[in-house]
Amino acid sequence: MSVLVVVECDNGEVKKSSLEVASYGSQVAQMLGTTATAVAVGEATEANLASLGEQGISKVLYDNDSRLKDFVNGAYTKLIAAAAQQESAQIIVLANSNIGTAVGSRLSVRLQASLATNVVELPKTDGGQFVVKRGAFSGKAFSDVVLSGERKIIAVKKNSMEPLHNAGQTATVEQFSAQLADADFADAPKQVIMQEQAGGILLPEADKVVSGGRGMKGPENWNLIEDLAKALGAATACSKPVSDVDWRPHHEHVGQTGITVSPNLYIACGISGAIQHLAGVNSSKVIVVINKDPEAPFFKAADYGIVGDVFDVLPKLTQAVKELN
Amino acid sequence: MKFLVCISNVPDTTTKITFTPDNKELNKAGVQFVINPWDEYALTRAIELKEKLGGNVTVLNVGEADTEPNIRKALAIGADDAIRVNAKPTDAFFVAQQIAAAAKDGGYDIILMGKESIDYNGFQVHGMVGELLGIPTVAPAMKLDLEGNTATLEREIEGGKEIVEVSGPFVVSCQEPMCEPRIPNMRGIMTARTKPLKVVEPTGEAPRTQVTEYALPPKKQGVKLIPAESAGDLIKLLRNEAKVI
Numbered sequence: 001m002s003v004l005v006v007v008e009c010d011n012g013e014v015k016k017s018s019l020e021v022a023s024y025g026s027q028v029a030q031m032l033g034t035t036a037t038a039v040a041v042g043e044a045t046e047a048n049l050a051s052l053g054e055q056g057i058s059k060v061l062y063d064n065d066s067r068l069k070d071f072v073n074g075a076y077t078k079l080i081a082a083a084a085q086q087e088s089a090q091i092i093v094l095a096n097s098n099i100g101t102a103v104g105s106r107l108s109v110r111l112q113a114s115l116a117t118n119v120v121e122l123p124k125t126d127g128g129q130f131v132v133k134r135g136a137f138s139g140k141a142f143s144d145v146v147l148s149g150e151r152k153i154i155a156v157k158k159n160s161m162e163p164l165h166n167a168g169q170t171a172t173v174e175q176f177s178a179q180l181a182d183a184d185f186a187d188a189p190k191q192v193i194m195q196e197q198a199g200g201i202l203l204p205e206a207d208k209v210v211s212g213g214r215g216m217k218g219p220e221n222w223n224l225i226e227d228l229a230k231a232l233g234a235a236t237a238c239s240k241p242v243s244d245v246d247w248r249p250h251h252e253h254v255g256q257t258g259i260t261v262s263p264n265l266y267i268a269c270g271i272s273g274a275i276q277h278l279a280g281v282n283s284s285k286v287i288v289v290i291n292k293d294p295e296a297p298f299f300k301a302a303d304y305g306i307v308g309d310v311f312d313v314l315p316k317l318t319q320a321v322k323e324l325n
Numbered sequence: 326m327k328f329l330v331c332i333s334n335v336p337d338t339t340t341k342i343t344f345t346p347d348n349k350e351l352n353k354a355g356v357q358f359v360i361n362p363w364d365e366y367a368l369t370r371a372i373e374l375k376e377k378l379g380g381n382v383t384v385l386n387v388g389e390a391d392t393e394p395n396i397r398k399a400l401a402i403g404a405d406d407a408i409r410v411n412a413k414p415t416d417a418f419f420v421a422q423q424i425a426a427a428a429k430d431g432g433y434d435i436i437l438m439g440k441e442s443i444d445y446n447g448f449q450v451h452g453m454v455g456e457l458l459g460i461p462t463v464a465p466a467m468k469l470d471l472e473g474n475t476a477t478l479e480r481e482i483e484g485g486k487e488i489v490e491v492s493g494p495f496v497v498s499c500q501e502p503m504c505e506p507r508i509p510n511m512r513g514i515m516t517a518r519t520k521p522l523k524v525v526e527p528t529g530e531a532p533r534t535q536v537t538e539y540a541l542p543p544k545k546q547g548v549k550l551i552p553a554e555s556a557g558d559l560i561k562l563l564r565n566e567a568k569v570i
Binding site for chain 1: 336338339342344351362363417418421443444445446447448449450451452453455456457461462463464465467480481482483484485486487488489490491495500501502533534535536537538539540541542545546548549550551552553556557558559560561562563564567569570
C-alpha cells in the first residue's frame with residue numbers, strides 16, 4: 001500500500017500545481033505511515049523529476065515514450081493505472097486540472113475507486129473514515145465527502161496546498177513502461193497549439209492575477225493591465241463581456257463559463273462583479289477591486305477596494321510596485 | 326447520427342446557497358432550477374449538428390419528477406425525445422452508470438454533456454461514462470465538427486489547445502465557445518409538450534462517495550477602501566498586511 005501522485009510536466013518543468021499535488025500526496029503518505037511515489041507525464045527532465053524529493057517524493061516513474069509528450073486521455077489513464085498497480089497504490093493524488101480530472105474520472109472506474117475532485121484540504125481520517133473537503137456550488141460552499149471505496153483518487157484544487165521545501169532531498173527516477181498499444185492513442189492530438197502567455201505566466205496556474213473588464217474601454221488600454229501584471233509577476237485575465245467582443249482572447253476569460261481561478265491575489269480593474277464573474281474568482285484568497293462606481297457589486301466580495309478611475313489608479317499601482325521592489 | 330445529451334438540473338447561478346438544518350442537503354426553498362449552463366452548450370451543439378447532418382437528439386437527466394420542467398425546456402430548445410432516470414443524482418459514479426446503461430440500450434454515436442455541473446463541480450461524469458462504455462472521451466472541448474464518421478474537436482489544455490480527431494462513438498464534454506446556447510421559441514414550447522419523455526428506473530452499483538456535510542465559506546471581513554489619491558498605499562497593504570506580494 002502506498003500513495004501515488006501524478007505529476008504533470010511541461011517543457012521539462014514540473015507544473016506548479018503538480019508541486020502542490022506532490023506535497024499533498026507525501027503529507028497523506030506520512031499520515032498513513034507509508035511512502036509516496038510519483039508518476040510523471042508530459043515532457044520532463046531527469047533533474048527536475050529528481051527535485052520532487054523536495055516535496056517528500058521518494059521515487060518517480062517516467063515513461064519517455066515520445067507519444068506521451070502531449071496529453072492523450074486513453075494512454076495517460078493506462079500508464080497511471082499500471083503505475084498504481086505496480087506500486088500497490090491505494091491512494092492516487094492528481095491536480096484538479098483539465099488533464100487531472102479527465103484522467104482521474106476514467107481511472108476511478110477502471111480501479112473501482114472513490115473519486116473526489118476540487119479538494120482543498122488534507123483528508124481527515126478519524127473514526128476509520130476517509131473524509132475530504134471540496135469546493136462546491138461554484139465557490140459558494142464546501143462539502144465534506146466520505147470516500148468509501150478501498151481505493152481513493154483525489155484531485156487537488158490549484159493553490160490550496162503549499163509546496164514543501166525539503167532542500168537537498170532528491171527522488172530516484174526510474175524508467176517505467178506501460179506497454180501502450182495503438183488503441184490507447186485514439187484521442188491523440190493531431191496538433192497542439194499553445195497560447196502566447198503574457199509574461200510567461202499561465203493563468204490557471206498563476207498565484208497573482210490582474211484582470212480587466214469593460215471599464216478598460218478598449219483593447220488599446222490593456223497595456224495598463226499588462227504593466228501592473230508584469231511588475232507583480234502576475235497573469236492577465238478578463239471578464240466575459242471583454243472576451244465576447246474580442247478585446248481579449250477567450251482563454252483569458254475567467255468566470256462561470258470561463259476559467260475558474262483561485263490565486264492568492266486577484267485584482268479586478270473596471271469589472272462590475274456580476275455573479276457569473278464572481279463564480280470564477282470567489283475562492284481567490286485576496287480580492288482587490290478598482291472601479292469608479294462605488295455601487296459596483298464587486299466591492300461586496302472584495303478585501304481591498306479603490307473607488308476611482310482605472311486610468312488614473314493603475315499607473316500609480318504599477319509605480320508603487322516598482323518602488324517596493 | 327444519434328446524439329445523447331446529458332443534462333443536469335442545477336440551482337440558477339444567482340441563487341443564494343443555504344442548506345437544510347442538518348447541513349446535509351441544499352435548501353431548495355425558493356430556489357429556481359435551470360439546465361446546467363455548461364450542458365446548454367452540449368444541447369445546442371447537438372441540435373445544430375442534427376440540423377446539418379440529420380439524426381436524432383435524445384436528452385437524458387438523472388433526477389426525480391421535479392426536474393421535468395427543465396427536460397421539457399430542453400425538448401423546446403430542439404431535442405427530439407427524452408429519458409428521465411427516476412433517481413436522485415447522488416454522486417458522479419451513480420449518474421455515470423445510468424448514462425452508460427441508457428447509451429448501451431440506445432446505440433448513440435455521440436454522448437455530449439457540459440464540462441461540469443455548477444452545483445457539484447465534479448468534472449467527473451464524462452470520463453466515467455467513456456470508461457464504462459470503453460470509448461474515448463474528449464474533455465473539455467471548445468469545438469466539435471463532424472464529417473462522415475470522423476469528428477474533429479478542440480480540447481482545452483492548460484495554456485493551449487489540442488486538435489483531436491476521433492472516429493466511432495465517443496463522449497465529449499462541452500464548454501464555450503463551442504456555440505451560442507439557444508433559448509426556446511414559442512413553436513418549440515408548443516411542440517415540446519407532446520414529445521416523448523420516457524421514465525426509467527435506476528440501475529447499477531451503489532455510490533462510492535457520500536456527502537456528510539455542507540458548509541458556507543467564512544464571511545469576508547468587508548472591503549477596506551483606499552482613497553484613489555493614495556492608491557500606492559494599497560501595494561504596501563498587500564505586502565505588509567495581506568502578505569500576498
